[in-house]
Amino acid sequence: MPSIIVLDDLAPEGLALLDAAEGVSYEVRTGLKGDDLKNALNEFDGAICRSGVKLTPDVLEGNTKLRAVVRAGVGTDNIDKPAATRAGIVVMNTPAGNTISTAEHAIALMLAMSRNVPAANQSLVEGRWDRKKFMGAQVAGKTLGIVGLGRIGLAVASRAKALEMDLVGYDPFMSADHAKSLGIELVEKVEDMLPRIDYLTVHTPLTDETRGMINDAALEKIKPGCRLINCARGGIYDEAALVKGLESGKLGGVALDVYPDEPCTDSPLFGMANVVCTPHLGASTEEAQTQVAVEAVELLTAYLKTGAIKCAVNAAALDPKTLASLRGYIDVAHRLGRLSQSLTPSGVGSCRLTYRGTLADGDTKILTAAFAVGLLEQAMGDEVNLINAESLLTERGIQLVTESSAQQGAFRASMTVDVSTGEASHSLTGTLLGADMPRLVAIDGYRLEAFLDGCLIVFTHKDVPGIIGSIGTVLGQNGVNIAQMAVGRNQKGGEAIGVLNVDGEPTDAAIEAIRGIEAISSARVVRLPEAGTVPAWLG
Structure with a gap:
């Protein structure tokens, strides 16, 4: 029988719901700290808390029993989420209650x-x-x-x-x-x-x-x-x-x-x-406290009985086999999300993700979630994760469509992201070289091979001589070194696109100078995770 510990005072309606829950036992133990708290957490399958108790790394370390914690409220600053994730503990909150x-x-x-x-x-x-x-x-x-x-x-x-x-x-x-x-x-x-x-x-x-x-x-x-x-x-x-x-x-x-x-x-x-x-009274109503207590109990009992996860604020532990087989492409998907956000910073209306080759036969849901995290995280910070990212997109009226094709194309496996604002759109294709080298292999119909890491300058231009030299001169004058360069074009002398990986952050003045080059039509700085670094939920 799953067991639950209630760590802070909870509205009577929440306790009544626990009393009525079949197949679940619970105890109320408030005011716990230090070793008492650590030992208590190792006795129960789930925990409900508010803001009073502090679930720090030391009290979660070595925990082999606890499977989930639900915060009766929105803020989870009192719960160390990386430590909980490392321990395989799902952390949920009750965002609708207040x-x-x-x-x-x-x-x-x-x-x-x-x-x-x-x-x-x-x-x-x-x-x-x-x-x-x-x-x-x-x-x-x-x-x-x-x-x-x-x-x-x-x-x-x-x-x-x-x-x-x-x-x-x-x-x-x-x-x-x-x-x-x-x-x-x-x-x-x-x-x-x-x-x-x-x-x-x-x-x-x-x-x-x-x-x-x-x-x-x-x-x-x-x-x-x-x-x-x-x-x-x-x-x-x-x-x-x-x-x-x-x-x-x-x-x-x-x-x-x-x-x-x-x-x-x-x-x-x-x-x-x-x-x-006022002293942080936003959620301080009897109705809100009742609602978050009831919602917390419903979330935790549903998880302990059926495994259903809702309103998670950290990443649930990934299946080891899924992680091993898709780890590199999860990283690719996350980076494509970050790149999409930088190229389309506002007004996104729809996203279409197409998985090709061997990816089409795998668990693409985790790839879609990783893309959504990358798209949202710059604006939403720690509030977005693998569990809630898709619902956050839907909440804002953004259509998310996925499709799969067994046809490999130029690579054994790849994913293409089409992001539209209604007035403009971008198409990005990414793949993985080796085991851990994410690459951008097409952008807006132009084929190239660019590194998906660090600081990038993405620019469009006329395919005429001297473009790279002119950009290199501007960056050199501003003390910025070019680490890698990729250029794509569809026909000689037509429109083209370039991606530069640079070692330092270019100043606004440097970017304006690049935009001022006669054949350059646009230039934008994109900041991606450094090579070899992965999000905490993937590490």
Whole structure:
């Protein structure tokens, strides 16, 4: 009989569901730390936790019993996911449980900030009737910018639409047609919306791409009087920049529920005029806590009874035979996803993956998942993995189609990726040389052989003499060494495409200089994993 340990306080509805679950036993042991926690985890098949317990590498080391951990909530920062993966432990969360509560809190902060509710209440508490002091702003007819159009972002959008707001959104993996059907005008870059919006709310993970999204440079572009809300992750807004924006009057207000370091009781924003702050209350409703508890129990019992995996935030252990036979091509698929994202950074509407030769007879589902991870991970960070990547694409209205052909073509095995935005498309074909050398062998119909690793410069040009020399001169002047070069053309003197592997990161000025060469029509920098490196879930 599978056994479950409950490590943190859980809503009564969750415990009642455990009581009613047939063929499953459970115990509640809260407040465990150190060796007590480590020993307890080795007694049970599954665990449910919230944010209180810390599942660190030392308490997971050597575990041979535990098969799965479910976090009753979204954030899994208290669980060391690489350590869990190494131990073969599936980590799941409950992303849907707090969607409505978090969306409602974002709307509540927006309204409270717009109508000066906290400050007006405080003035009454202190015995003053400052009615004229707290002139507010209505939200109807105003434009709300939403960065991140996943579950919570879309829930905010539907509520803002009911408040008669105009909606502008950014999500690199939502199609324009799907956004339009939801009443959202999609933009290609966050900075495109900044001069137009009256309010901005963010609903993304904290990644290298989103950290400091609103900084001093962004405030120069933002519409005067814009009000900012953050119920997602601390650090997406640069707090020092927010202070400057409020002091200068460029910002009309700031409302925060999250902070770079939590718990947070000291911030320069606390007490400033036109600022509303709450202590990470987005999911703090009775309904949300009940829902995540119930969802956690349902996820864990389903996994322990049937092996069904949903909402995993780490990669489930791969079958050793599958891993051994496809390891190199999993790496190829992941790198093609990264390359597709770099060449088509926004507005992806559909992806078609075609497997040829010996790949057609294998487990292509894992290859498709690896491609989807590569496509999404730059924007979504650790939130995307082999388990959830395809569903995240579908969630954003992106069509993902796969097909297989036993015909080998030029290689024993290869995969082709066709990515379309509706207005433009790219086709990439990759294969594996030897056991561990991923190669790009075709791009947009041009055959070549390029290394799929490190820093690449992908450029299109007229097939005329002197192109490579001109590019080499620019890079040499900027101290960038060319490591490898591949050029493809379909006919002499026609259009051609080139891929350069370079040893160093070219500056923006260097790329602009390359684009300025007369025969060059486009040039883009692509950053792929270094040769020989694989993601943690594959290592």
